[in-house]
Amino acid sequence: MKITKEEVGYVAHLARLEFSDEEKEKFTSQLNDILLYMEKLNRVDTTGVEPLTHATFLSNAFRNDEVKPSLPHDLSMANAPEERAGSFRVPKVIE
């Protein structure tokens, strides 16, 4: 096994996901298959090959430092569950 059920639970918590015990079992087995495949890739000899971070060979895609209009405020807030004085209202994050 490449990954334990506890580790799946830990990763789920980091992603703020809640799974039943059955789901955890299922994902443990599925993630295990994926990791085993990665293991296979790891066996390829990559001596002298630079790590590749992107699938394209583009670099230096820049924009100039120019201010463009922002969204109208009501549009920015359109998905807010609650709004107060122009701000997003969320459950208090410090005690």
Added chain:
Amino acid sequence: MEYEAVIGLEVHAQLLTDSKIFCGCSTRFGAAPNANACPICLGMPGVLPVLNRKVVEFMMKMALATNCSINGQNVFARKNYFYPDLPKGYQISQYAQPPAEHGHIDIEINGDKKRIGITRIHMEEDAGKLVHDEVNPSSYVDVNRCGVPLIEIVSEPDLRSAEEAATYLRRLHEILVYLEICDGNMQEGSFRCDANVSIRPKGTEPFGTRAELKNMNSFRNVQRALEYEIKRQQYILEGGGQVIQETRLWDDSQGVTLSMRGKEEAHDYRYFPDPDLVPIEISDGWIEDVRKTLPELPLEKRERFIRDHGIPTYDAGVLTSNRALADYYEEAVRLCGKPKIVSNWVMGDLLRFLNEEKRDIRECILKPSDLAEMINLIENRTISGKIAKEVFEDMYRTGKAPRRIIDEKGLVQITDEEALKKTIGEIITANPAQLEQYRAGKEKVFGFFVGQVMKVTKGKANPALVNELLKKMLAG
């Protein structure tokens, strides 16, 4: 046992760009909540961030000014965590292979130079602002600051005292402001500092367990927080206890650091290269182009002022603490050729007036050319040094040229010997008792007569001439 502190600082500096790092929203401070927001900085799915070129150039300026080597290849990474001030659920930052590393700056501690290593500098986006409700269980999110460009500057753990740390921080701040890439405003959060601090028995190598200090929003608080924390750790070790690795917040009102108990989950940021942003390639040519735009840096300027203007180290330190002030000083010196006298006026009256009104030299309406002109008028004895004080204040308040003030107020120095003789004669006649005292050998009374002459002439009498004439006439 004697202990020594081991301190490393992490500084976040907001860059003075007009637009954000990955979108065209304005970076202006003080806008209405969520006025500077768009799908990119709101973290909407499917958007494409594009890097602001100026952010790379500003990072390169700081890298060169702190003697870092610049890596020709670097990428952005996602730092994953959930907090409402970060709508995407990750911060775009840089992790492996920072764009700049292995730098240093020199600081001066009690006249000795010390080199402080810079581990790395990287670019990242700022998070939004949270306001916590005092009464209701709510927090309010303003994303205006989301995506404002930052550079993070990480020092080596080379600092050995709170004083060294504060000095290093001031030098770093000075460089950023000189480069005009950060406004340096600590209250508004444009320049923020976290500190890692541990202590160890003096003369030993291994580091002790460190605490991370946050929430220090002035140079003074950084120094106070470190002093407190060093004492706290020493007290624990001397009592046979152990320092625990934790984050502690500086509480300004109580003057203590407090543990952030409970919120200290082990961080697991799961950094990975951001697929939305293509790699950055920095050519040697680009580095050289940026190098050409670097101004003279504070330390070089300080040393040059001492060498070329022959002014004391202290004066040079004050005058170069601010680039605009240094320019002001040099312009006045260029015009009148009196470096020490200009320094006295700038460090004395000018800075005092500016500080009283909490104003910056750039807002000063008194032109350096007028200061130089006033100094020339003292030198050629048109006005006395005493009258110059009055002229200076008027120039500072009104921005008028010194000549005009002198003419309007009739302040030209009295150098007419006959007129002065007449005045002095009258004063001597009017004060026979003092005259007798003086002639009986009480030399201090001389000062009384000088004061009387200055009073009658409203300070306009040439002091050297008054002295000379008084001596003669009092002798009889």
